[in-house]
Amino acid sequence: MAFSNDEVLAGLAELITDETGISADEVALEKSFTDDLDIDSISMMTIVVNAEEKFGVTIPDEEVKNLKTVGDAVTFITSNQA
Amino acid sequence: MSNSRIVVTGIGASSPIGGTAPESWDALLAGASGTRTLEYDWVEQYNLPVTFAAQAAVRPDTVLERPVAKRLDPSSQFALVAALEAWADAGSPDVDPERLGVDFATGIGGLWTLLDAWDTLREKGPRRVLPMTVPMLMPNAAAGNLSLHFGARAYARTVASACASSTESIVNAIEHLRDGLADVVIAGGTESVIHPVTLASFSSMQALSRRNDSPETASRPGAIDRDGFVMGEGAGVLILETEEHAKARGAKIYAAVVGGGVTADSYHITANDPEGTGAARAVRAALDMAGASPEDVTHVNAHLTSTPVGDPNEYTALHSVFGDRVREIPVSGTKASTGHLLGGTGALEAIFTVLALRDRVAPPTINMTEPDPAVPFRLSVEPQDLGSGDQLAISNSFGFGGHNAVAAFASV
Numbered sequence: 001m002a003f004s005n006d007e008v009l010a011g012l013a014e015l016i017t018d019e020t021g022i023s024a025d026e027v028a029l030e031k032s033f034t035d036d037l038d039i040d041s042i043s044m045m046t047i048v049v050n051a052e053e054k055f056g057v058t059i060p061d062e063e064v065k066n067l068k069t070v071g072d073a074v075t076f077i078t079s080n081q082a
Numbered sequence: 083m084s085n086s087r088i089v090v091t092g093i094g095a096s097s098p099i100g101g102t103a104p105e106s107w108d109a110l111l112a113g114a115s116g117t118r119t120l121e122y123d124w125v126e127q128y129n130l131p132v133t134f135a136a137q138a139a140v141r142p143d144t145v146l147e148r149p150v151a152k153r154l155d156p157s158s159q160f161a162l163v164a165a166l167e168a169w170a171d172a173g174s175p176d177v178d179p180e181r182l183g184v185d186f187a188t189g190i191g192g193l194w195t196l197l198d199a200w201d202t203l204r205e206k207g208p209r210r211v212l213p214m215t216v217p218m219l220m221p222n223a224a225a226g227n228l229s230l231h232f233g234a235r236a237y238a239r240t241v242a243s244a245c246a247s248s249t250e251s252i253v254n255a256i257e258h259l260r261d262g263l264a265d266v267v268i269a270g271g272t273e274s275v276i277h278p279v280t281l282a283s284f285s286s287m288q289a290l291s292r293r294n295d296s297p298e299t300a301s302r303p304g305a306i307d308r309d310g311f312v313m314g315e316g317a318g319v320l321i322l323e324t325e326e327h328a329k330a331r332g333a334k335i336y337a338a339v340v341g342g343g344v345t346a347d348s349y350h351i352t353a354n355d356p357e358g359t360g361a362a363r364a365v366r367a368a369l370d371m372a373g374a375s376p377e378d379v380t381h382v383n384a385h386l387t388s389t390p391v392g393d394p395n396e397y398t399a400l401h402s403v404f405g406d407r408v409r410e411i412p413v414s415g416t417k418a419s420t421g422h423l424l425g426g427t428g429a430l431e432a433i434f435t436v437l438a439l440r441d442r443v444a445p446p447t448i449n450m451t452e453p454d455p456a457v458p459f460r461l462s463v464e465p466q467d468l469g470s471g472d473q474l475a476i477s478n479s480f481g482f483g484g485h486n487a488v489a490a491f492a493s494v
Contacts, residue, residue: 021149045213053210 092172136421314421343367358399
């Protein structure tokens with residue numbers, strides 16, 4: 001089952017809220033994980049691990065540093081779904 | 083080491099009989115029991131020989147914000163909840179961060195985090211093991227998180243001496259304050275390990291009560307039919323500071339913490355020395371530091387875990403210090419109500435001792451069926467009046483490993 005962009009964005013927002021307490025409304029495609037959402041590396045990896053499970057994808061460690069914005073993550077996840 | 087007087091200016095607790103220190107104290111005086119049958123599938127699944135424990139009255143993750151709670155093992159959650167209460171109770175002291183220390187304790191550390199991660203690894207593989215696993219399970223996690231939360235930069239130290247842990251952390255705090263390392267210390271201890279592994283291990287050791295049909299009355303310190311201790315969980319935190327610092331900021335003062343003693347038995351890894359010499363030396367050391375003599379002691383919060391062997395050993399130890407007068411001193415065995423919080427127990431009992439001095443009352447020891455002649459302490463199922471005079475009390479804790487720790491408190 002493939003997730004749409006909107007579904008992945010909503011799911012990521014849920015994971016980000018759960019990990020950091022940031023309101024889901026704040027989570028938008030253009031937001032930077034570090035500069036806008038103030039997510040540290042441990043929280044980022046926690047979100048990545050949980051996103052892999054939620055969306056059934058693999059996000060290689062070397063790919064994580066390329067995921068600068070929420071939009072980058074949404075694009076990666078939707079285009080790498082099984 | 084200076085002779086600065088150290089005072090208690092704040093208390094906080096999350097215990098099996100209350101979500102705060104005042105709630106726990108009121109429940110204790112009312113004769114409550116925090117022990118209940120455990121309502122988890124794993125009790126039946128693993129056919130555990132002991133089906134009850136003294137779980138905390140309030141789950142700490144219902145008090146803390148979720149993003150905070152999920153980065154903390156339950157043991158650190160309890161520590162933070164109790165510390166937030168104690169800090170607010172102390173009036174949120176305005177203290178230079180480099181003069182604020184943390185002396186904390188745990189007996190076992192982040193057992194739930196470790197074993198949950200092991201389950202995850204086996205079921206889902208290494209990729210699913212969360213990055214916070216180790217920082218959550220490490221035994222210094224509570225101390226580190228308290229340092230972070232309250233801005234304590236003098237130091238953040240952890241002691242692990244099993245069931246003596248959080249009395250030892252209080253003794254350490256006295257020494258650090260007297261050594262001038264800090265003006266204010268967040269001191270205490272925590273434990274949250276009511277897990278099938280610990281229940282199984284303590285059961286194998288024959289250390290736990292087996293009163294599955296009557297959990298509320300299972301913890302019976304000093305009673306002739308006691309059959310083991312009851313596992314508890316939770317945390318206690320005391321804000322300790324030099325009297326000069328407390329007075330300068332106009333703080334409310336509960337009591338003075340006037341002495342501490344820590345010794346080791348070198349006798350057996352779990353059994354305490356039946357002669358009680360190590361425990362007696364710890365009592366004497368605490369009284370020496372307090373500049374007091376055994377005749378001055380008006381109340382004892384005993385370790386009394388309700389094990390067949392441990393309780394008479396404590397009597398032997400105290401008799402060797404106090405002589406026959408030990409039978410006249412109002413003693414409390416508060417694990418009858420709270421169960422045994424392991425690394426959190428000393429701090430919780432220190433809080434009870436401080437409140438006993440404030441209210442001039444020794445709290446009850448419930449579940450006394452018939453006193454054991456081998457443990458002839460003055461225990462009562464009712465609160466015992468301590469009288470209006472100056473009070474000096476000791477709180478004892480002894481732990482696997484042969485650790486003995488005693489803290490002495492004086493009324494103000």
